[in-house]
Amino acid sequence: MRWKELSSQTCSLARTLAVIGDRWTLLVLREAFLRVRRFDDFQKRLGIARRVLTERLALLVEEGVLEKRPYQDRPVRHEYRLTQKGLDLYPALIALVHWGDKHYAGEDGPPLIHTHMACGQDFTPVTTCSECGEPVDPRDVRVRVNPALLAGRDDESAA
Amino acid sequence: MRWKELSSQTCSLARTLAVIGDRWTLLVLREAFLRVRRFDDFQKRLGIARRVLTERLALLVEEGVLEKRPYQDRPVRHEYRLTQKGLDLYPALIALVHWGDKHYAGEDGPPLIHTHMACGQDFTPVTTCSECGEPVDPRDVRVRVNPALLAGRDDESAA
DNA sequence: TGACTCCGTTCCATTTCAAGACTCATATAG
DNA sequence: CTATATGAGTCTTGAAATGGAACGGAGTCA
Numbered sequence: 597m598r599w600k601e602l603s604s605q606t607c608s609l610a611r612t613l614a615v616i617g618d619r620w621t622l623l624v625l626r627e628a629f630l631r632v633r634r635f636d637d638f639q640k641r642l643g644i645a646r647r648v649l650t651e652r653l654a655l656l657v658e659e660g661v662l663e664k665r666p667y668q669d670r671p672v673r674h675e676y677r678l679t680q681k682g683l684d685l686y687p688a689l690i691a692l693v694h695w696g697d698k699h700y701a702g703e704d705g706p707p708l709i710h711t712h713m714a715c716g717q718d719f720t721p722v723t724t725c726s727e728c729g730e731p732v733d734p735r736d737v738r739v740r741v742n743p744a745l746l747a748g749r750d751d752e753s754a755a
Numbered sequence: 756m757r758w759k760e761l762s763s764q765t766c767s768l769a770r771t772l773a774v775i776g777d778r779w780t781l782l783v784l785r786e787a788f789l790r791v792r793r794f795d796d797f798q799k800r801l802g803i804a805r806r807v808l809t810e811r812l813a814l815l816v817e818e819g820v821l822e823k824r825p826y827q828d829r830p831v832r833h834e835y836r837l838t839q840k841g842l843d844l845y846p847a848l849i850a851l852v853h854w855g856d857k858h859y860a861g862e863d864g865p866p867l868i869h870t871h872m873a874c875g876q877d878f879t880p881v882t883t884c885s886e887c888g889e890p891v892d893p894r895d896v897r898v899r900v901n902p903a904l905l906a907g908r909d910d911e912s913a914a
Numbered sequence: 915t916g917a918c919t920c921c922g923t924t925c926c927a928t929t930t931c932a933a934g935a936c937t938c939a940t941a942t943a944g
Numbered sequence: 945c946t947a948t949a950t951g952a953g954t955c956t957t958g959a960a961a962t963g964g965a966a967c968g969g970a971g972t973c974a
Contacts, residue, residue, distance in 0.1 A: 606866045608855030609785050609848070617778060619962095626768050629893065635921050645963050650922060671971045673920065681858055686893035687882035688850035689768070695847055696767030699840055704903035707765045713895045715887035722883050723846035728874035729881075729888075734788065734845035736872045744863040778931090794952050804932050809953060831939095832951065 606745070615659050616685065620644055621652050622692070625678075625685060628662065633675035661685070690721045765904070774818050775844065779803055780811050781851070784837075784844060787821065792834035820844070849880045 616622060620642070627638055639649050653676055656662040661682040667675045690710070697706035697720075712719045723732050764770065775781060779801070786797055798808050812835055815821040820841040826834045849869070856865035856879075871878045882891050 607785070608852045608859065608865055608867070609781065610855075611859045612851045612855035613778065613781060617781065619772070619776060622768065622772060622776065626766070630898070636919080639921090643963095645965095646922070647924085647964095648962065671920075671969095683893050684854055684857065686891075687880070688847060688854055690882065690891075691847035691850045692771045693767045695843055696769075696771035698843065700767065700770045705901050706767055707901055707904060708767070708898050709901050711897045711899070712884045712886060712889075712891060713897055714889060714892075715884060717884070717886035719884040719886045719891075721846070721891060722885050722888075723849065723880045724883050725871045725874060725876075725878040726881050727871060727876040727878045730871075730873055732845070732849075732871060732878075732880060733873075734842050738870045738872055739789070739867050740870070742864050742866055742868050745866060795950075798952090804934080805953065806933095806955085807931070 612688075615655070615661065618652065620648060621656065622689070624649070624652050624656070625661070625682070625689060628676065628678050628682065629686065629689060633667075633677060634673075635676075638676075656682075687721070687723075691723065694721050771847075774814070774820065777811065779807060780815065781848070783808070783811050783815070784820070784841070784848060787835065787837050787841065788845065788848060792836060793832075794835075797835075815841075846880070846882075850882065853880050 616625065623642055623644075624638060627641055632638055632641060635649065635653070638644070638653070639646055642649070644652075653662065653664075657664050657676070659681075660679055662676045663679050664674045664676055666672050693708075701707070709718050710720070711717065724730060725732050775784065782801055782803075783797060786800055791797055791800060794808065794812070797803070797812070798805055801808070803811075812821065812823075816823045816835070818840075819838055821835045822838050823833045823835055825831050852867075860866070868877050869879070870876065883889060884891050
């Protein structure tokens with residue numbers, strides 16, 4: 597299966613990965629969440645090949661995850677900002693970071709500390725159920741194919 | 756930056772990606788969460804090259820995300836199961852799936868529906884603050900370098 | 915004028931990947 | 945006992961992605 601074919605799968609995970617599931621893309625997004633916005637800043641901070649960065653940014657813009665807007669004329673310069681769709685990736689990003697913190701941080705603790713300004717405290721992310729508000733344990737989740745899509749296929753896909 | 760070098764970064768996201776940030780790895784894990792356990796099942800369901808699958812499974816086992824255990828002798832056959840560390844990836848996985856559902860599902864809705872057995876309802880994941888329990892908006896989060904690690908470096912990294 | 919900045923492009927050698935054939939040990943069918 | 949099947953890989957080979965470094969161009973600074 598070629599990478600591009602992923603996006604044609606029914607599975608939402610596959611579709612997501614087709615957009616952001618690249619080695620570099622998530623690191624680019626990390627920087628974006630840290631408020632990096634310019635080509636050269638991304639490039640320097642990540643040490644990514646310029647050609648690859650150009651490509652990734654273009655894809656993210658095309659997908660509507662980032663938005664390219666001029667921040668000055670003459671010479672026209674653009675910055676790349678997260679759109680709402682991009683901001684929606686935050687739960688995924690922070691969950692990945694949290695996993696790394698939990699399993700790979702040394703005894704001094706995680707590299708970064710996150711503060712929730714709404715309550716003023718340092719926090720870790722907790723995935724809860726939209727319905728009952730309780731934390732979700734994967735063993736308590738059952739999955740079924742959306743009946744509306746059963747008009748033909750009998751595959752499942754997606755976790 | 757080579758792929759392997761990622762794991763030597765301070766950033767938790769980079770370290771996480773060094774383990775699971777591969778095109779195929781997350782799809783393998785998706786299947787694992789769907790209770791797929793055998794080499795050939797992974798292979799057939801994903802259409803992944805056998806060599807790549809061998810490699811990915813070996814890495815996941817080495818990292819302690821999956822556990823390889825025999826389920827029969829003569830011929831010895833193994834199955835790959837998620838460890839607790841693997842189960843800990845659930846929040847990240849489901850966040851990625853949810854993003855795909857939200858932004859790429861057609862009008863019939865997402866491919867899969869998740870039911871939270873604890874409360875009996877279909878749900879979507881919500882990322883909340885471990886301290887106040889409220890949903891987290893990325894704009895409400897500030898990040899700072901863990902002071903315990905400041906003995907030298909002044910980099911930030913990690914979203 | 916010459917140096918410098920930002921944002922890309924182009925080129926090439928190296929690495930990684932995908933596909934599919936091949937291996938090998940054990941089972942089962944006929 | 946021969947043929948076929950299954951699980952779990954390994955090998956080969958050509959295609960694609962990557963890293964690195966140089967190049968370009970538009971405009972500013974001094």
